[in-house]
Amino acid sequence: MAAMKFYCDAERCIECNGCVTACKNVNEVPWGVNRRRVVTIKDGEPGERSLSVACMHCADAPCAAVCPVDCFYTTDDGIVLHDKDICIGCGYCFYACPFGAPQFPTDGAFASRGKMDKCTFCAGGPLEDNSSEEFRKYGSNRIAEGKLPACAEMCATKALLAGDADMVSEIYRKRVVNRAQAALGKGVQLRNRNFGSKVDMKGKATN
Amino acid sequence: MTMTTTRSSYGPLMLKGMLATVLLVLILPLVPYVFAVNTDASSPAAASVPNPGADLWRAVRQRDSITAGISQVKGVETGVLINPSGKAWLEFRKEKLIPYSAYVFAGIASALLLYFLLHGRIRIKEGRSGVLVPRYSRYERWVHWIMVVVFMALALTGVILLYGRFVLIPLLGPEGFHVTAQLSKWLHDIMGPIFIISLLFMAFSFFREALFNFKVDGNWLLHAGGYLGGKHPSSGKINAGQKGWYWAVVFGGLALIGSGLVMYFPNFQQGREIMQDANMIHGLAAVFVIAFMFIHIYLASVGMEGSLECMTSGNCDENWAEEQHDLWYEEMKEEGRIGIPSNREQ
Numbered sequence: 001m002a003a004m005k006f007y008c009d010a011e012r013c014i015e016c017n018g019c020v021t022a023c024k025n026v027n028e029v030p031w032g033v034n035r036r037r038v039v040t041i042k043d044g045e046p047g048e049r050s051l052s053v054a055c056m057h058c059a060d061a062p063c064a065a066v067c068p069v070d071c072f073y074t075t076d077d078g079i080v081l082h083d084k085d086i087c088i089g090c091g092y093c094f095y096a097c098p099f100g101a102p103q104f105p106t107d108g109a110f111a112s113r114g115k116m117d118k119c120t121f122c123a124g125g126p127l128e129d130n131s132s133e134e135f136r137k138y139g140s141n142r143i144a145e146g147k148l149p150a151c152a153e154m155c156a157t158k159a160l161l162a163g164d165a166d167m168v169s170e171i172y173r174k175r176v177v178n179r180a181q182a183a184l185g186k187g188v189q190l191r192n193r194n195f196g197s198k199v200d201m202k203g204k205a206t207n
Numbered sequence: 208m209t210m211t212t213t214r215s216s217y218g219p220l221m222l223k224g225m226l227a228t229v230l231l232v233l234i235l236p237l238v239p240y241v242f243a244v245n246t247d248a249s250s251p252a253a254a255s256v257p258n259p260g261a262d263l264w265r266a267v268r269q270r271d272s273i274t275a276g277i278s279q280v281k282g283v284e285t286g287v288l289i290n291p292s293g294k295a296w297l298e299f300r301k302e303k304l305i306p307y308s309a310y311v312f313a314g315i316a317s318a319l320l321l322y323f324l325l326h327g328r329i330r331i332k333e334g335r336s337g338v339l340v341p342r343y344s345r346y347e348r349w350v351h352w353i354m355v356v357v358f359m360a361l362a363l364t365g366v367i368l369l370y371g372r373f374v375l376i377p378l379l380g381p382e383g384f385h386v387t388a389q390l391s392k393w394l395h396d397i398m399g400p401i402f403i404i405s406l407l408f409m410a411f412s413f414f415r416e417a418l419f420n421f422k423v424d425g426n427w428l429l430h431a432g433g434y435l436g437g438k439h440p441s442s443g444k445i446n447a448g449q450k451g452w453y454w455a456v457v458f459g460g461l462a463l464i465g466s467g468l469v470m471y472f473p474n475f476q477q478g479r480e481i482m483q484d485a486n487m488i489h490g491l492a493a494v495f496v497i498a499f500m501f502i503h504i505y506l507a508s509v510g511m512e513g514s515l516e517c518m519t520s521g522n523c524d525e526n527w528a529e530e531q532h533d534l535w536y537e538e539m540k541e542e543g544r545i546g547i548p549s550n551r552e553q
Contacts, residue, residue, distance in 0.1 A: 041276030
């Protein structure tokens with residue numbers, strides 16, 4: 001059983017927002033809904049890093065645990081999807097999600113929430129694969145066509161990786177090894193080169 | 208006169224049947240929940256594959272708590288990389304609010320049932336005198352019954368959304384429950400603002416008689432309203448227990464309105480943490496007021512003879528007034544209002 005995961009390489013992401021644009025284009029999400037976003041910390045300061053964030057397709061997803069109508073399900077590929085015909089737009093998944101993935105188009109008066117929308121790993125929804133209704137509700141189903149999510153495929157620096165967790169880990173592991181070799185060759189301490197480093201990343205985050 | 212005799216001979220049986228039905232309806236849906244609560248939906252197979260991002264996100268969270276940056280995507284908290292506060296809220300809702308509120312409701316309902324089965328209805332000791340005393344004006348009764356409709360709608364739809372996943376999905380199926388849940392959510396959203404107006408009317412209409420009188424109400428509370436010590440303690444128009452219910456509705460209602468509005472308008476830039484707290488307050492206040500409501504409904508209907516008619520006809524029996532609200536009865540007597548039914552008064 002595969003487990004599809006995203007991984008964003010903070011050393012490669014250049015905050016071009018290509019993934020955000022690709023996602024919007026491929027899935028034709030409603031105005032105001034952003035299934036993916038790029039967050040930059042310490043913008044314009046030493047140690048600036050960017051990460052592309054969307055639904056993480058958690059193995060034990062808090063949104064699924066809290067949903068009062070139990071509309072979430074995990075596919076055989078480990079992708080967390082939801083059924084918009086079951087969703088009531090209560091917003092509890094938004095409270096529970098640490099990554100801010102669930103999005104709500106406004107529906108009706110008083111900015112009340114419509115049915116939740118989130119990253120589907122380009123795997124559509126519970127409806128018939130690539131039917132027009134599926135596209136209208138969930139966006140494209142690239143997984144059914146044997147393709148990976150558009151955001152990762154469009155990523156110019158290949159910072160955003162998507163696919164089977166083991167394969168993504170393997171690619172990233174090779175990168176880390178290469179970086180370590182390059183860094184050691186230049187005499188730079190390894191811990192200064194990584195996202196978790198605290199040495200050169202002091203100072204306040206920019207808002 | 209004939210009408211009253213017919214009613215009193217059929218009354219007790221009918222009332223007991225009604226009570227049993229109401230309690231069964233309240234308790235039965237909670238039963239499957241007790242079995243469903245401990246099942247965990249997470250599959251071990253999916254969890255065994257390590258997330259390639261685990262180390263990265265751990266590093267993000269450990270970076271001196273700096274998880275906020277900027278994003279080209281504009282919106283509430285879009286610059287926040289990770290906010291794990293939802294876990295505490297989720298656990299509170301799933302492991303505390305849902306099971307313990309079910310225990311509270313079931314406990315109070317069964318305590319009331321037990322009391323009713325052991326002691327039966329509290330009767331008017333002297334029997335009915337047939338002389339009516341005006342108790343609630345037409346206006347007060349309208350305020351009360353509109354509140355009943357609004358509050359019951361909110362309580363019922365809220366309870367459906369709280370327990371539905373565990374209780375109603377197994378019965379109705381996911382599609383069937385979707386209809387119930389969607390209607391519940393809409394009704395809850397519509398009734399919420401009406402509740403604000405209804406609560407304002409309620410709070411102002413009954414404010415004066417709900418103010419505590421320390422001597423009278425202290426004595427009433429000391430004797431637990433006559434349940435301890437046999438003799439019924441003195442009381443004004445409404446007793447300390449009813450005053451407690453008034454303040455529970457007012458303060459519980461204000462907490463519900465405040466927290467409800469925070470969740471109702473997600474467009475004022477409030478973040479997740481405020482909404483999680485609002486949801487917690489909303490749940491706790493709702494459980495508190497609904498639990499109190501069980502006692503109110505019991506005592507105002509099957510629990511005590513002669514109490515329901517105060518809110519339906521607006522009048523109570525003279526002997527009931529003398530036994531339950533002696534100080535108020537004396538006042539009414541002095542004012543010469545005994546025997547003049549509420550409807551004819553205005």
